[in-house]
Amino acid sequence: MNLTLKVWRQKNANTPGRFETYQARNVIPDMSFLEMLDVVNEDLISHGEDPIAFDSDCREGICGMCSLVISGIPHGGHKGTASCQLHLRHFKDGDTVTIEPWRAKAFPIIKDLVTNRSAFDRIIQAGGFVSVNTGGTPDGNALPVPKTAADRAMDAAACIGCGACVAVCKNASAMLFVAAKVSHLNLLPQGKAEKDRRVLNMVRQMDKEGFGNCTVTGSCEAVCPKEISLSFIAKMNRDYGVAILQGK
Numbered sequence: 001m002n003l004t005l006k007v008w009r010q011k012n013a014n015t016p017g018r019f020e021t022y023q024a025r026n027v028i029p030d031m032s033f034l035e036m037l038d039v040v041n042e043d044l045i046s047h048g049e050d051p052i053a054f055d056s057d058c059r060e061g062i063c064g065m066c067s068l069v070i071s072g073i074p075h076g077g078h079k080g081t082a083s084c085q086l087h088l089r090h091f092k093d094g095d096t097v098t099i100e101p102w103r104a105k106a107f108p109i110i111k112d113l114v115t116n117r118s119a120f121d122r123i124i125q126a127g128g129f130v131s132v133n134t135g136g137t138p139d140g141n142a143l144p145v146p147k148t149a150a151d152r153a154m155d156a157a158a159c160i161g162c163g164a165c166v167a168v169c170k171n172a173s174a175m176l177f178v179a180a181k182v183s184h185l186n187l188l189p190q191g192k193a194e195k196d197r198r199v200l201n202m203v204r205q206m207d208k209e210g211f212g213n214c215t216v217t218g219s220c221e222a223v224c225p226k227e228i229s230l231s232f233i234a235k236m237n238r239d240y241g242v243a244i245l246q247g248k
Helices: 033-046 118-125 147-157 164-168 175-186 195-208 219-223 231-245
Strands: 003-009 018-024 096-100 109-111
Touching: 018 033, 118 175, 118 195, 147 175, 164 175, 164 219, 175 195, 175 219, 175 231, 195 231
Parallel strands: 003 096
Antiparallel strands: 003 018
16 A cells, blocks of 8 residues: 655754655555554665654553654544554555644654653652652552552553643643543552642642643543543542642
């Protein structure tokens, strides 16, 4: 099959970008989207041209590096699917596909399709952990955890931090990401000791990074490759409100 690609090319954050048109010729339907880009890059390199810069690592839908807006939708719009898991069989021979980077002030472009998402790292550093100051490490079986809480925490912990929620949101809000990272710890007994401090510090860091506010459109949940529920935002807001009222 053959595809026409309209790819965003940009040297760095300080230079204007533009769409360039490339041909993906004789690609196989069972190829992943990133494998198709590899083939296009091999052709560009063979002709002495600069290859398209894009992020990838595990290519198994685990690491969250494959940050591509494909035909206007982060990760291509297939439910529960990251860009690296998207296969060409979802496209038709002769299709024109537009490929862009995440569009958000907090995610400045490094080159082409690669953005700097270190803002997420700084939010995690603000409180997305259980610190040594909470006491000694108990035996793994000594602390009972209700199955409902464990299941809910695991649902939140599935977040891979890709940033699709930010890319799709009209306000570039990071609420779904932060809510998942806050909730998977706040739901468990091990995270209760720092529950209030965690939510306050992480939300404050989120605001400091320049992410927008949530207006509950639900677009973040719709494109999340791990299908993180919007309900975690409501939980984080409740935790934040309690922490504020308690004067933490």
